[in-house]
Amino acid sequence: MTEQERGGSTPAVAVLGGGVMGEALVAALLAGGWPADRVEVTEQSRQRGDELAQRHEVRTDGTNAEAAARADVVLLAVKPAVVPAVLDEVAAHLTAGALVVSVAAGVPIAAYEERLPAGTPVVRVMPNTPAVVGKGASAIAAGTHASDEHLALVERVLAATGLVVRVAEKDLDAVTAISGSGPAYAFYLIDAMAEAGVLLGLTRDLATRLAVATVEGAGALAAGGEHPAVLRERVSSPGGTTVAAVAELDAHAVRAGVVAAARAAYERSRELGRA
Ligand SMILES: NC(=O)c1ccc[n+]([C@@H]2O[C@H](COP(=O)([O-])OP(=O)(O)OC[C@H]3O[C@@H](n4cnc5c(N)ncnc54)[C@H](OP(=O)(O)O)[C@@H]3O)[C@@H](O)[C@H]2O)c1
Numbered sequence: 001m002t003e004q005e006r007g008g009s010t011p012a013v014a015v016l017g018g019g020v021m022g023e024a025l026v027a028a029l030l031a032g033g034w035p036a037d038r039v040e041v042t043e044q045s046r047q048r049g050d051e052l053a054q055r056h057e058v059r060t061d062g063t064n065a066e067a068a069a070r071a072d073v074v075l076l077a078v079k080p081a082v083v084p085a086v087l088d089e090v091a092a093h094l095t096a097g098a099l100v101v102s103v104a105a106g107v108p109i110a111a112y113e114e115r116l117p118a119g120t121p122v123v124r125v126m127p128n129t130p131a132v133v134g135k136g137a138s139a140i141a142a143g144t145h146a147s148d149e150h151l152a153l154v155e156r157v158l159a160a161t162g163l164v165v166r167v168a169e170k171d172l173d174a175v176t177a178i179s180g181s182g183p184a185y186a187f188y189l190i191d192a193m194a195e196a197g198v199l200l201g202l203t204r205d206l207a208t209r210l211a212v213a214t215v216e217g218a219g220a221l222a223a224g225g226e227h228p229a230v231l232r233e234r235v236s237s238p239g240g241t242t243v244a245a246v247a248e249l250d251a252h253a254v255r256a257g258v259v260a261a262a263r264a265a266y267e268r269s270r271e272l273g274r275a
Pocket of ligand 1: 016017018019020021022042043044045048064077078079080082086103104105106126127128129180
């Protein structure tokens with residue numbers, strides 16, 4: 001019987017796979033006030049397990065089956081190819097009512113539901129790497145047996161990772177194309193801006209710091225809710241420097257390039273989901 005069934009208020013979470021995303025999720029849970037004794041992580045490598053135990057003071061000595069048997073929420077953070085094997089390990093050990101959550105990219109909810117006991121609630125998450133610094137954007141989609149309460153629980157689990165939105169599973173490929181792969185588009189822009197700074201005579205360090213702070217600041221301004229085109233117009237005075245720069249972005253079809261990039265990510269996500 002889990003602690004929650006005994007009347008405890010904080011659900012026990014088992015994170016299966018303590019890699020980059022698994023550790024980010026553990027850190028976010030703890031940062032959000034989840035008690036460390038309600039979180040455990042499983043890892044294949046003992047060394048990595050010890051490292052995580054030391055850094056976060058969470059239990060890391062269980063097998064996937066043992067951790068699942070102690071958990072109210074079983075959160076898969078292993079690579080997509082390993083998901084079926086891990087599901088087979090835990091299926092017989094889930095407690096009644098346990099919620100299965102997965103961040104594995106491209107694995108459809110149906111693949112979980114067919115390997116887990118009938119009626120198991122499943123929630124699929126598409127997170128992104130800025131979750132590591134609490135600035136992530138995650139979309140969550142409910143499986144056949146996941147209720148509003150289950151989605152609310154996943155929102156609680158992910159609260160300290162950043163923005164969390166609810167979507168239908170069919171929209172996860174589009175989410176992957178925008179926020180899942182999106183950090184790479186922003187890094188690409190930052191890198192290009194820094195390179196331009198170097199070309200114009202700034203040191204690389206200075207150019208990179210300016211580019212990072214500018215993208216971060218623009219993101220913070222845009223988060224205020226005004227339309228990005230309005231914000232762009234506001235910094236484009238007639239005959240000025242910014243409008244000259246934006247005209248070059250248009251001449252080089254940068255907007256069309258971003259749309260084509262996102263479409264390519266979307267198509268690839270669909271392909272991987274069918275594989
Ligand atoms: N990183 C991202 O930006 C991102 C974004 C969205 C979604 N995701 C999803 O997050 C998941 C994890 O990605 P990641 O980048 O965190 O990968 P990762 O760093 O390789 O983490 C996976 C971890 O799982 C461990 N593992 C492997 N087999 C296991 C098993 N049977 N039981 C328990 N642990 C096991 C691995 O250990 P070993 O190294 O010892 O094998 C590794 O530490 C993936 O499904 C990915 O699609 C990641």
